[in-house]
Amino acid sequence: MKKTLTMSIEKVSEDKDTRSGFGAGLHELGKKNKNVVALCADLTGSLKMDAFKKEFPDRFFQVGIAEANMIGIAAGLTIGGKIPFTGTFANFSTGRVYDQIRQSVAYSDKNVKICASHAGLTLGEDGATHQILEDIGMMKMLPGMSVINPCDYNQTKEATIAIADIHGPVYLRFGRPKVPNFTGGQYPFVFGKALKFFDGTDVTIFATGHLVWKALEAKKILDEKGISAEIINIHTIKPLDVEAVIASVRKTKSVVTAEEHQMNGGLGDSIAQVLAKHFPAPIEMVAVNDSFGESGTPEQLLKKYGLDTPNIVQAAEKVIARKNAGK
Amino acid sequence: MPNIDELKSIASQTRRDIVRMVHAVNSGHPGGSLGCTDFFVALYHEVMKPDAKNFTMDGIGEDLFFLSNGHISPVWYSVLARYGYFPVSELTTFRKLNTRLQGHPTTHEGLPGVRVASGSLGQGLSVAIGAALTKKLNNDKSLVYTLHGDGEMQEGQIWEAAMYAAANKVDNIISTIDVNGRQIDGDTDHVLNMGSLEAKWQAFGWDVMHMNGNDMQEVVNGLNKAKTLTGKGKPVMILMKTEMGAGVDFMMGSHEWHGVAPNDAQLEKALGQLEQTLGDY
Numbered sequence: 001m002k003k004t005l006t007m008s009i010e011k012v013s014e015d016k017d018t019r020s021g022f023g024a025g026l027h028e029l030g031k032k033n034k035n036v037v038a039l040c041a042d043l044t045g046s047l048k049m050d051a052f053k054k055e056f057p058d059r060f061f062q063v064g065i066a067e068a069n070m071i072g073i074a075a076g077l078t079i080g081g082k083i084p085f086t087g088t089f090a091n092f093s094t095g096r097v098y099d100q101i102r103q104s105v106a107y108s109d110k111n112v113k114i115c116a117s118h119a120g121l122t123l124g125e126d127g128a129t130h131q132i133l134e135d136i137g138m139m140k141m142l143p144g145m146s147v148i149n150p151c152d153y154n155q156t157k158e159a160t161i162a163i164a165d166i167h168g169p170v171y172l173r174f175g176r177p178k179v180p181n182f183t184g185g186q187y188p189f190v191f192g193k194a195l196k197f198f199d200g201t202d203v204t205i206f207a208t209g210h211l212v213w214k215a216l217e218a219k220k221i222l223d224e225k226g227i228s229a230e231i232i233n234i235h236t237i238k239p240l241d242v243e244a245v246i247a248s249v250r251k252t253k254s255v256v257t258a259e260e261h262q263m264n265g266g267l268g269d270s271i272a273q274v275l276a277k278h279f280p281a282p283i284e285m286v287a288v289n290d291s292f293g294e295s296g297t298p299e300q301l302l303k304k305y306g307l308d309t310p311n312i313v314q315a316a317e318k319v320i321a322r323k324n325a326g327k
Numbered sequence: 328m329p330n331i332d333e334l335k336s337i338a339s340q341t342r343r344d345i346v347r348m349v350h351a352v353n354s355g356h357p358g359g360s361l362g363c364t365d366f367f368v369a370l371y372h373e374v375m376k377p378d379a380k381n382f383t384m385d386g387i388g389e390d391l392f393f394l395s396n397g398h399i400s401p402v403w404y405s406v407l408a409r410y411g412y413f414p415v416s417e418l419t420t421f422r423k424l425n426t427r428l429q430g431h432p433t434t435h436e437g438l439p440g441v442r443v444a445s446g447s448l449g450q451g452l453s454v455a456i457g458a459a460l461t462k463k464l465n466n467d468k469s470l471v472y473t474l475h476g477d478g479e480m481q482e483g484q485i486w487e488a489a490m491y492a493a494a495n496k497v498d499n500i501i502s503t504i505d506v507n508g509r510q511i512d513g514d515t516d517h518v519l520n521m522g523s524l525e526a527k528w529q530a531f532g533w534d535v536m537h538m539n540g541n542d543m544q545e546v547v548n549g550l551n552k553a554k555t556l557t558g559k560g561k562p563v564m565i566l567m568k569t570e571m572g573a574g575v576d577f578m579m580g581s582h583e584w585h586g587v588a589p590n591d592a593q594l595e596k597a598l599g600q601l602e603q604t605l606g607d608y
Contacts (some may be wrong), residue, residue, distance in 0.1 A: 028438055037464070058464065059464070059493075061460065061564075063487075063491055064487075064490070064491070064494075066487035066490070066491065067481070068449075068450075068453070068484040068487060069453045069456075069487035069488050069491055070453075070455020071453070072450050072451075072452070072454045072456070072457065072484065072488065073453050073454070073456050073457035073460065073488075073491070074457060075443060075454050075457060076393075076443070076454040076455060076457020076458040076459070076460070076461070076522075077454065077457040077458070077460055077461050078385065078457075078461075079384060079385060079391065079442055079454075079457070079458040079461060080385050080386070080458060080461035080462060080464075080465055080467070081385055081387075081461070081465070082461050082464065084457075099447050099450075100450055100484070102447075103444050103445070103446065103447045103450060104443055104444065104453070104454055105434055107433060107434075107444045108433070108434050108435070108442075108443045108444045109434060109435065110443070147333075183366060275561050276413060
C-alpha cells in the first residue's frame with residue numbers, strides 16, 4: 001500500500017442549501033435574459049423564487065397546486081420564444097407529471113427547464129411521500145431530456161444560469177438542507193463535462209449531488225489508508241461525459257458510484273452501462289437499494305440508508321478487493 | 328361575407344379525405360373527425376387564415392390553434408394540407424412508417440402547422456394557455472384557439488387549466504368542446520356522466536357560448552361572435568354540438584365509429600354520400 005499526499009477541497013462559504021443556489025441563479029438570469037420566465041406551484045418560498053417573483057412579477061406565474069397544468073403552461077410559453085423555469089418539489093416535478101413532461105415537453109421538444117427541489121432522502125422529516133428517489137431514472141429515460149444534479153450552492157447557481165442557453169428540455173435536481181459549498185472558481189460548472197477534484201490510481205469515485213462532499217470526505221479517509229482515489233463529480237448525468245468516465249476507469253480499473261437516488265435508474269446505472277459497453281470493470285454502487293425512505297433528519301437518513309461517508313469508503317475497499325481478486 | 332357554399336364544398340372533400348385515410352391503413356378515428364370537419368374548415372379558411380407557406384413554431388402575430396383531442400388527426404391533416412401547409416398527396420402517408428402524419432399529431436417529425444404533440448388527453452388547454460400568456464408578454468394581439476373532446480372533460484388537468492385561465496384573465500383564448508356525447512366505451516352520460524358542461528364552465532369563470540358544429544353558417548357566426556368576446560377579462564368557451572360521424576349516415580348515431588376504419592364496401596357507401604369537390608388526393 002502506498003501513501004498518497006492528503007489534499008483537501010476547502011469550503012468557500014458557510015453551508016448553504018442548493019435550492020438557494022437555484023433561486024440566486026434564477027434571479028440573475030431574470031436580469032440578463034428577458035425571455036426567462038418562471039412558474040411555481042405554491043412553493044415559491046421553498047424554491048427560493050421570491051427574488052425573481054418580486055423583481056419580475058410579469059414574468060412570474062403562480063399556478064397554484066396544479067403541477068400538470070404548470071408543465072403544460074410552461075410548454076406553451078415556449079411558443080413565442082420564452083424560456084420557462086418551473087419550480088416545485090422533485091416528486092411533483094416528475095412522478096406526478098410524467099405524462100405531461102413526456103408528451104408536451106420532451107416529445108414536443110419544448111425548451112422547458114424543470115427545476116426540482118427537495119429531492120432525495122435529505123428532504124428529511126416530511127418522509128417518503130415527498131422523498132423521491134426515482135426522478136433521475138424517470139427523467140433520463142426521456143429522449144432529448146438533459147439531467148443535472150448539482151452538488152452545492154455554487155454549482156446549482158451556475159447550472160441554473162447555464163441551462164438557459166441550452167436549447168431543449170432540462171431536468172435540474174437539487175435539495176433542501178444546508179450543505180458545504182465548495183465549487184465555483186477553479187471548479188466551475190460546465191454542462192455535460194465531468195468535474196475532477198482529485199486524480200487517483202486505485203479507484204474512481206463518481207459522485208453526484210449531496211454525495212459529492214461525502215465522497216471528498218471518503219477521499220481523506222482512503223488517503224490515510226494508503227488508497228489513491230480519483231474523485232469525479234458527475235453533475236450532468238445526461239448527456240453523460242462518456243470520455244471522462246472511460247479515461248478514468250482505464251487508469252483505476254475499479255469504480256464506486258455515489259448518489260442520493262435509487263440504485264435502479266440512477267447515476268450508477270448510467271456509469272455501469274457505459275463501462276459494460278466500453279471498458280468492463282468492477283463497480284460498487286452507493287445508492288438506495290430498492291426502498292422507500294422515511295422521516296428523520298438528513299444525516300440520520302443518509303446513515304440508515306447507507307449513503308454516508310463510511311459507506312463510500314467501504315465500497316471503495318470492496319471494489320478494489322474485487323479488482324485485485326479478478327472479480 | 329364568407330362564401331358558405333365554398334366552405335361546405337371544402338368540408339365535403341375533407342370528409343372524403345378522412346374516410347379514405349383511415350380506410351387505407353385500416354385504423355384511425357373517423358367519427359370525431361367527421362363531426363368536427365365543419366369547425367376545422369371554418370376555423371382555417373374563414374376565421375384564423377394563418378400563413379401556411381411561412382409556418383414558424385413561434386407564430387408571432389398569428390392566431391394559433393391547438394388540437395387537444397389529438398386522435399381526430401385525420402380531419403386536421405386534411406384541412407392543413409388543403410389549406411396549403413403541405414402537399415395534399417402526403418395524406419397517403421397517414422399512419423405509415425416514416426410519415427410526418429403520425430397517428431396522433433406531433434412536432435417531432437416537423438409537420439408544418441403542428442405546435443405540440445397531443446394524444447394523451449387533457450393537456451392541450453394548459454399548453455394553449457401558456458402560448459396565450461406569451462402572446463400577452465409579447466404584446467401580440469392575435470388569438471389562441473383550442474379544440475377538445477367532451478370525453479376529454481373527464482381529465483383532471485382540464486379543470487386545473489380552466490381555473491387558471493379564469494383566475495388570471497387569460498382572455499385571448501377561444502376554446503371549443505366537441506360535444507358529441509360519445510366516447511370509446513359508449514355515451515358520455517353512461518361512461519361518466521359529467522352533468523352540465525355549461526354550468527361547470529360558467530362556474531369556473533369562463534364566458535360560455537353554444538353553437539351547432541354541423542351547420543357551416545352557424546360555425547362561422549359562432550366563431551366570429553366568440554372573437555368579439557375576447558379581451559374582456561374572461562376566457563371563452565364554445566360548447567359545440569356535433570354528431571359523431573356527421574356526413575356519413577351509417578357512422579352517425581352511436582359511438583361505434585369513434586376509432587374504427589370502414590371496410591371496402593363501407594368506404595364506397597360513405598364516398599357515395601360525400602361529393603368530390605376538390606379532387607381526391
